[in-house]
Structure formats: C-alpha cells, structure tokens
Amino acid sequence: MSSKISGPKGAPDLFPPRSLLHDEIIGRAVIQLRRFGYNRIETPVFEHTQLFEKGLEPGSDLVTKQMYTFEDRGGRSLTLRPDMTTPVVRAIIEHGMDRQGLPVKLYYVASIFRQERPQAGRQRQFTQVGVEAVGSGGPDIDAEVIQLALNIYRAVELDVNLALNSIGHPGCRADYIPKLQAYLRSVADQLCGDCRRKIETNPLRTFDCKVESDRKLLEDAPFIVDQLCPECEIHYAGVKDRLDEWGIRYTEDPRLVRGLDYYTRTAFELTAVGLGSQNAVGGGGRYDGLAESLGGPSLPGIGFGLGVERIALALESKGVERKPALDVFIVSIGDRGRTAAFSLAAKLREAGFTTDLDYAGRVMKGQFKAANSRGANWVVVIGEKELESGKYTVRQMNTGDEEELPPSRIAGYLAVRS
RNA sequence: GUGGCCGUAGCUCAGCAGGUAGAGCACCCGGUUGUGGUCCGGGAUGUCGCGGGUUCAAAUCCCGUCGGUCACCCCA
The missing domain is CATH 3.40.50.800 (Anticodon-binding domain)
Structure with a gap:
C-alpha cells in the first residue's frame, strides 16, 4: 500500500458518479451566468508571484503561508493561483478590456490552490465558479450580482442563507480600526490568546473567533458598518434598497468580514446546512481599489466565487445523487x-x-x-x-x-x- | 503549523483475554443452451498501511513512521 503511488494530499480525484453532480452544478450555473450577460474568461493556473503579493494583502495568511510558489527554470517566481479575482482583474487591465465599454462582465470556472490542512469541505485544490463585474461602482450591480448568485443556488436546488455587510472603503477603515483596537485592548485580558495577537496584526479577524466568551465580548465592540463615511453609507443603503425591492431576503451581519483584504464596501457570504465547520458555499464583495493596486486604472469592481465541491457536499448531505445513465x-x-x-x-x-x-x-x-x-x-x-x-x-x-x-x-x- | 480519532478484500466494516483472516455489498460463473433489475448455488480477490521490538507464535501488545479523517487556524 505505502509503495503504491497516490495522489497529492488535499487534491482529490473527481470521478463518476460524483463528477456527474459537479458537471450538473457547473452546467446549471453557466446557464444563469450567461443570462445575466457574463462571458467566460480563462486565465493561466499560475501567475507571477508578484501579482498576488500586490493584489492580496501582504501580511495575510493566504500570501504568507498558503500559496504554492515555485521557481521555473528561468528563475522566475510563479504561484498557483490562490484566488481568481486578482488574475481576472490583471487580464482586464493587460488587454485593455475596460476600454471596450464598461462594465466588463466575466465569469470563470477555475481550479484554485491553497496549501491549507485539508478537512471536510476544504481541499488544497478546489473549483470555483464565479463572476467579476469591473467598471461600475453603483449599488445596482452589487444587488444584481447577489441576485445572480442566489439564482445559481436556486438552479441547483440548494437552500442558502445570505449574510450581508459593508466594510467601508480604506478611509472608513483607517478611522475605524483604531477604535476597534482601543476596544479590544480594553478587554484584552479576557480574550483568547489568538485574538489578543490579532489586536495588532489583523483586528477585523477577531470577529471570526469561535470562542464563546470572546464572541460575547465582541457583541459590544464597535462595528464598521456603524462607522461608515456618508458615501459608503449611501452605497450600502442603496444595495439594501434594491434587495428589498426585489424581495431578496438577507441577514445583516455586522461581524461579517470577508477573507480577502482587497474587499471594500459590500461584503456577502452564502452558507448552507449539512457541511460541518466549513459551511460557506460562496461569498463575494466589492474591491474598488484592486485594479489600481495592480498598476491599472482606477476601476471599481465586484464579484463572487462559489465553491463547487462544497455545493456538491451540501447537496449530497441532502441525499442528492446523480448516476450514470x-x-x-x-x-x-x-x-x-x-x-x-x-x-x-x-x-x-x-x-x-x-x-x-x-x-x-x-x-x-x-x-x-x-x-x-x-x-x-x-x-x-x-x-x-x-x-x-x-x-x-x-x-x-x-x-x-x-x-x-x-x-x-x-x-x-x-x-x-x- | 497544533490536536482528537482511524488505517484489515474494489467499497463498508467485523475479528484484537496473542495461535498467521471473515461478513455484507460489488465483481465473475452457473441454475435459465437468447433476456437484466428478484431468488438459489458456486468462484476469484488480501505482503491485516510501512518499519522495528516483545514472544515459541503478532492483524491482535509496545515504539516509530507514513497515510486518511475531523477540528483549530483560515476560507469557497
């Protein structure tokens, strides 16, 4: 057994009958994506490491310890994409797609690579289907992107909960972070060790803590959504108005902090039951500063990514199966x-x-x-x-x-x- | 990177007061010389994850190692 060669850890093979379910999820998703006017983009599975170092927050776990980075024979540092938004925005800038009319609306079905410890619903290579809408900053498209994501879940017959928040723009955060840190310091002696460390390194992440006593304390923390500048406030209200108008149900979650640090303003997450501790089946948000930080023009953008494997797991836990016919x-x-x-x-x-x-x-x-x-x-x-x-x-x-x-x-x- | 649990047939697992392996499903053949999904009978399949130790004897006990899994972390 041990001499038999096996696949790498966290990179599962996909074969029948499960592959049939994957195909169906992707197929149904693509129908929705095209209806909303998105067309497909494909980018290389690897990029210059620098792209992710610029686009993603330099201190984040994703960049510091979860990337598959290697040198090619020419000594260039390359990295298997740990995220799809950054490469898509790179491609938009590189090919001047933004000059052909805005917004640029693209969808993808792509493998993503993150070197984490595998567990239920979390693999080192996984598949995301998602969209990026670049070049439109108003709340209309935020709400429409959320509507599209929900349409996909309906198309695959999976019930999800939508959590919504606004995390402001960098200016809002510059004002807010010190206030949060001040609060956290005031209760530091009651926080778990991890959270105490995050006060200085990544205070927003304390909201994700699962320690019950910490969660209690954080209920009294200042929330970014209550500290937004007038423009961000108006934007967020606009998104909620559209969702209300369209009859889309959501839960406002002031503790929702999207994982990737390029997000601004609108942030949302979709969770499903039947999944263990990794219950997010999709998420997304606005990233108005990303294009510029990649050296491109100032272009607002919003997108989402849905985890195909997690959707399949959630469906399987409901007893859904597909057999070859x-x-x-x-x-x-x-x-x-x-x-x-x-x-x-x-x-x-x-x-x-x-x-x-x-x-x-x-x-x-x-x-x-x-x-x-x-x-x-x-x-x-x-x-x-x-x-x-x-x-x-x-x-x-x-x-x-x-x-x-x-x-x-x-x-x-x-x-x-x- | 840290911790819990688990590695026996293709799959799910039993066997573990130490005496060198078994069930169900799946597969193949036959009952039915041209008809499946039901039933009956038969058959093939294992370096019991790997290495070392204890012992007359190890799937079983001990140590190590590798792998899987779940959770932390992080996130789709």
Missing part, C-alpha cells in the same frame, strides 16, 4: 452480431442517443447485467435470429416491452418513445 445498450452475439452492433451504435450516437455496448464478448446474460448497471433505458438485441430476419429486438428495460424493428427505423422509434 445511458439511452441504449446494444447486446450482440457472435462476430457478425458484434459488427452489426458497432454499426448500429454509430447510427444511434449520430442521432444523439448515448449508446454503449459490450467489448468483452460476454454471454447474453452478462451483457444484460452490464446494460442494467450502466443505467440503460433501452436494449437492442442483435443475435442470430435478428441477423436472419433483418429486424433487431428493441427492449424497453423498465417495462420489458419488446419490439422488432429494422436498424434504419430504431432511432426514429426511440425518438418518439423516449
């Missing part, structure tokens, strides 16, 4: 039968039916078992009798009804009956 399985006997089977398979596949057959030369009973385990709705039998009469036996598996038909008429027959 087949329209037709062809059972044949003998060499002539097999030749006829392949020629019929080609015709049926051309006509759009998922079709499979036996490659092992199994006995008829075994071929029927195979048809059954592959989930075939129909079986076509080509044996001696059929070859002689020129009519194949077409059996509907769930009813057992059989019909004798010449090969040329089978596709038409199936099209009518299925």
Whole structure:
C-alpha cells in the first residue's frame, strides 16, 4: 500500500458518479451566468508571484503561508493561483478590456490552490465558479450580482442563507480600526490568546473567533458598518434598497468580514446546512481599489466565487445523487452480431442517443447485467435470429416491452418513445 | 503549523483475554443452451498501511513512521 503511488494530499480525484453532480452544478450555473450577460474568461493556473503579493494583502495568511510558489527554470517566481479575482482583474487591465465599454462582465470556472490542512469541505485544490463585474461602482450591480448568485443556488436546488455587510472603503477603515483596537485592548485580558495577537496584526479577524466568551465580548465592540463615511453609507443603503425591492431576503451581519483584504464596501457570504465547520458555499464583495493596486486604472469592481465541491457536499448531505445513465445498450452475439452492433451504435450516437455496448464478448446474460448497471433505458438485441430476419429486438428495460424493428427505423422509434 | 480519532478484500466494516483472516455489498460463473433489475448455488480477490521490538507464535501488545479523517487556524 505505502509503495503504491497516490495522489497529492488535499487534491482529490473527481470521478463518476460524483463528477456527474459537479458537471450538473457547473452546467446549471453557466446557464444563469450567461443570462445575466457574463462571458467566460480563462486565465493561466499560475501567475507571477508578484501579482498576488500586490493584489492580496501582504501580511495575510493566504500570501504568507498558503500559496504554492515555485521557481521555473528561468528563475522566475510563479504561484498557483490562490484566488481568481486578482488574475481576472490583471487580464482586464493587460488587454485593455475596460476600454471596450464598461462594465466588463466575466465569469470563470477555475481550479484554485491553497496549501491549507485539508478537512471536510476544504481541499488544497478546489473549483470555483464565479463572476467579476469591473467598471461600475453603483449599488445596482452589487444587488444584481447577489441576485445572480442566489439564482445559481436556486438552479441547483440548494437552500442558502445570505449574510450581508459593508466594510467601508480604506478611509472608513483607517478611522475605524483604531477604535476597534482601543476596544479590544480594553478587554484584552479576557480574550483568547489568538485574538489578543490579532489586536495588532489583523483586528477585523477577531470577529471570526469561535470562542464563546470572546464572541460575547465582541457583541459590544464597535462595528464598521456603524462607522461608515456618508458615501459608503449611501452605497450600502442603496444595495439594501434594491434587495428589498426585489424581495431578496438577507441577514445583516455586522461581524461579517470577508477573507480577502482587497474587499471594500459590500461584503456577502452564502452558507448552507449539512457541511460541518466549513459551511460557506460562496461569498463575494466589492474591491474598488484592486485594479489600481495592480498598476491599472482606477476601476471599481465586484464579484463572487462559489465553491463547487462544497455545493456538491451540501447537496449530497441532502441525499442528492446523480448516476450514470445511458439511452441504449446494444447486446450482440457472435462476430457478425458484434459488427452489426458497432454499426448500429454509430447510427444511434449520430442521432444523439448515448449508446454503449459490450467489448468483452460476454454471454447474453452478462451483457444484460452490464446494460442494467450502466443505467440503460433501452436494449437492442442483435443475435442470430435478428441477423436472419433483418429486424433487431428493441427492449424497453423498465417495462420489458419488446419490439422488432429494422436498424434504419430504431432511432426514429426511440425518438418518439423516449 | 497544533490536536482528537482511524488505517484489515474494489467499497463498508467485523475479528484484537496473542495461535498467521471473515461478513455484507460489488465483481465473475452457473441454475435459465437468447433476456437484466428478484431468488438459489458456486468462484476469484488480501505482503491485516510501512518499519522495528516483545514472544515459541503478532492483524491482535509496545515504539516509530507514513497515510486518511475531523477540528483549530483560515476560507469557497
């Protein structure tokens, strides 16, 4: 066992039947994304390390200890993307997409890499489907992006809770952070060690603490949402107005602090039940300063990312499963039968039916078992009798009804009956 | 990076007052010489994660190691 080669830790293989569920989630999501006017972008899985050092907060865990960074043969430092927003904004700037009309609306389906300790719902390589809308700063698009995210969850039939907050712009935070720190220092002796450390390094993160006594204390802390500048205040009110108008239910969570530090103003998170401690199935927010910090023009932006694996896990915990299915399985006997089977398979596949057959030369009973385990709705039998009469036996598996038909008429027959 | 739990057949697991392995599911064959999903009978499959130690004897006890998993952390 130990000598057998295995895949790297935290990078699970995706194969049937689970891959079917993934495909379906992504497929349904893409329909929604296109309806909202987003088109697909693909960026390389690795980027210059510098991109993430500039775009993401330099002191953050994500940058300091979770990136897969390596040197290529030319001595350049490259990093497997730990985030999709930064590369997409980079690409927008690099190709001048912002000059073709704003906002730039792009969606992606992408693998993300973060070197964390794996646990339920958290892998080192995972898949995000998400959008970035760059070049529009008003609250309309914030609300619409949230609406889009919720539409995707509805399309995959997963119930989620929407938590909403505004974390202001850097100016708001510059005023607010000292106030928060002052409060935290005043109760420092009652806080856990981690939180005490975060007072200086990353005070916003204390809101994520799971220690009950700390949570209590933080209820009395000043919240950024109460300290917004007039412009951010108006923006946030605008987002909530739109959501209210559209009948979208949300919970305001003044403790919600998005993980990535480029976020400004609107922040939201979507959680589902049935997931263990990693229960966020998606999240997003506004990042008005990011383009500029990457050396581009000043462009506001907003986006979200949904975790495909976590959505699949949440659905599976509800008992949802997808099994491979087949329209037709062809059972044949003998060499002539097999030749006829392949020629019929080609015709049926051309006509759009998922079709499979036996490659092992199994006995008829075994071929029927195979048809059954592959989930075939129909079986076509080509044996001696059929070859002689020129009519194949077409059996509907769930009813057992059989019909004798010449090969040329089978596709038409199936099209009518299925 | 820190901690708890777990590594036995393809999968889920039993066996652990030490005597060198078993069940269910899945798979293959047959009962039904051309019909699956039900039933009955038969069959194949394991370096019991790896290394070392104790012992006449280790899946079982001890040490180490690797792997998995869950939680912290962090986040989708």
